[in-house]
Amino acid sequence: MKIRGNYILFFIIEIITGILLFSLCWIYGDLGLWAIALFFIGMALTMTPEVDEREMQLLYKAGSLESIVIGAAMAVLYFYLPQFNWFHSLISAALLSRGTFGIIVFLKG
Numbered sequence: 576m577k578i579r580g581n582y583i584l585f586f587i588i589e590i591i592t593g594i595l596l597f598s599l600c601w602i603y604g605d606l607g608l609w610a611i612a613l614f615f616i617g618m619a620l621t622m623t624p625e626v627d628e629r630e631m632q633l634l635y636k637a638g639s640l641e642s643i644v645i646g647a648a649m650a651v652l653y654f655y656l657p658q659f660n661w662f663h664s665l666i667s668a669a670l671l672s673r674g675t676f677g678i679i680v681f682l683k684g
Contacts, residue, residue, distance in 0.1 A: 580623045582630065586637075586677035588617030593670030600663035607663070614670065633684075637677040644672035 578584065592614040599607030626634075648668040652661050 578620055581621050582634075582681050583678060585617055585621040586674040586681070588621070589614060589670045589674030589677065592617070593667045593674060596670065597663065597667035600660065600667070604660075611666070633680050634677075637673055637680045640676040640680070641669060641673040644676075645669055648672075 576584075592610060595610040595613065596607060599610045601607070645665060645668060648665060649661075652659055652664055656664075
């Protein structure tokens with residue numbers, strides 16, 4: 576299995592980072608934001624400088640689907656869960672949704 580250019584591995588790292596980020600921010604507060612370092616490490620290990628057009632199109636598609644989830648998460652947090660830390664919750668929701676949609680989009684092709 577190659578690591579450079581493996582977008583499925585990158586999206587798996589995004590999902591793991593989202594789960595860790597939400598859990599650690601819930602337990603430790605702002606100190607839990609250090610979990611985002613895993614995302615940047617995963618990005619440094621898996622991304623390549625040359626991306627072909629198909630990969631770029633799939634990345635844009637995953638990003639646009641992520642924005643739908645973020646909009647819904649913002650509405651739910653605002654109306655139903657105002658006691659949550661919005662910043663931590665939205666970063667976690669973004670990582671989880673982009674990772675999930677990224678895997679779906681790249682596997683579907």
